[in-house]
Amino acid sequence: MTICAFDIMPDRTDVASGDAPPEHGYRWVHFDLGDADLAGFLEAHVPSIPAAALSAPETRPRSDAFGDGLILNLRGVNMNADGPADRMVAVRMWVTAQLVVTVRVRRVFALDAMRVEAEQGKAPSTPMAFVNSLATRLMGRVQDTVFDLSERVDAMEDSVQDDDQPLPTELAEERRMAIRMRRYLAPQRDALVALVGTNSPLMAQGTRDLLREQANLAKLAVEELEGLIARMTAVQDHHTAQAALLQGHNGYVLSIVAAVFLPLGFVTGLFGVNVAGMPGLEAPWAFAALCASLAVMTVLAVWVLRRLKWI
Structure with missing residues (x-):
């Protein structure tokens, strides 16, 4: 029909x-x-x-x-x-x-x-x-x-x-x-x-x-x-x-932070081993000296990164 x-x-x-x-x-x-x-x-x-x-x-x-x-x-x-x-x-x-x-x-x-x-x-x-x-x-x-x-x-x-x-x-x-x-x-x-x-x-x-x-x-x-x-x-x-730019920027910041803290992590890890023979075990000023050394290493790492124009 x-x-x-x-x-x-x-x-x-x-x-x-x-x-x-x-x-x-x-x-x-x-x-x-x-x-x-x-x-x-x-x-x-x-x-x-x-x-x-x-x-x-x-x-x-x-x-x-x-x-x-x-x-x-x-x-x-x-x-x-x-x-x-x-x-x-x-x-x-x-x-x-x-x-x-x-x-x-x-x-x-x-x-x-x-x-x-x-x-x-x-x-x-x-x-x-x-x-x-x-x-x-x-x-x-x-x-x-x-x-x-x-x-x-x-x-x-x-x-x-x-x-x-x-x-x-x-x-x-x-x-x-x-x-x-x-x-x-x-x-x-x-x-x-x-x-x-x-x-x-x-x-x-x-x-x-x-x-x-x-x-x-x-x-x-x-x-x-x-x-x-x-x-x-x-x-x-x-x-x-x-999105790619933001992701790249975030990755760059994380890389800089990792570059600064990588040597610090190595040193603290080394001094963190609990074995005989580590220097400063009996010295009361050893912890302060270690902290000061870490601060100097941080400043040095930042200076190197700036010299390389990474930051």
Whole structure:
């Protein structure tokens, strides 16, 4: 059973009825990939190659002309409760002059909004206007997500100004999010650019101009994500360098302390052996003399280290 099906005509939008799309207008049919009726519908109404693209379990963004139609796959930000935003949702599409078929795996809120508009009689007037409306909604949510991520990266960079601040705990996850989003948006950018350049008769000049703007937004989103990844890497490198510097300084201080006390430890260890023949065992001034010798050795060790420019 379809999620929804509408006959969209110049003067009105009706729930689809009958097997044939309207003579003046187009039919939009929306399926879930797990729908038992999907295979039969595709066999009856869609050529085999686009049908295989619509029913593929895994997809990547693409835009390919096939006969008199277009095979389109687009990605959008995941707004469902089943995962993070960067687990992007996919929309598979087959677009002709009289038929638009969309297939989803997880709920796509942009398509839900278009469904509400269709129920209100406000559906896009042409198939390519439908594609542009969907691409605009998907890229709008992508832009919002990228901008939110950019603000969080700005806050992380502010922590670099204070060397006492620890490494942000969310840095690794935010960087993984940016990398995963770029993985899908880079081919989406290419798909939208290819769509703008297609010679399909479906593409009117006005729609081409609107889709070119969405392609530009995809380019900007990819460039921003690449910049964010580099900035987060710089934040990570800064904190790593600060930690290494602090560790090196602490190790240096411990080495200087060890260098000063090493000869003192040797002397006290030597005089600490409890055997006959040790000098000063019977002399009352021997302990004071030993302490004075240790003080002189300490001063001498510090002087030598300063001469060597170790301190």
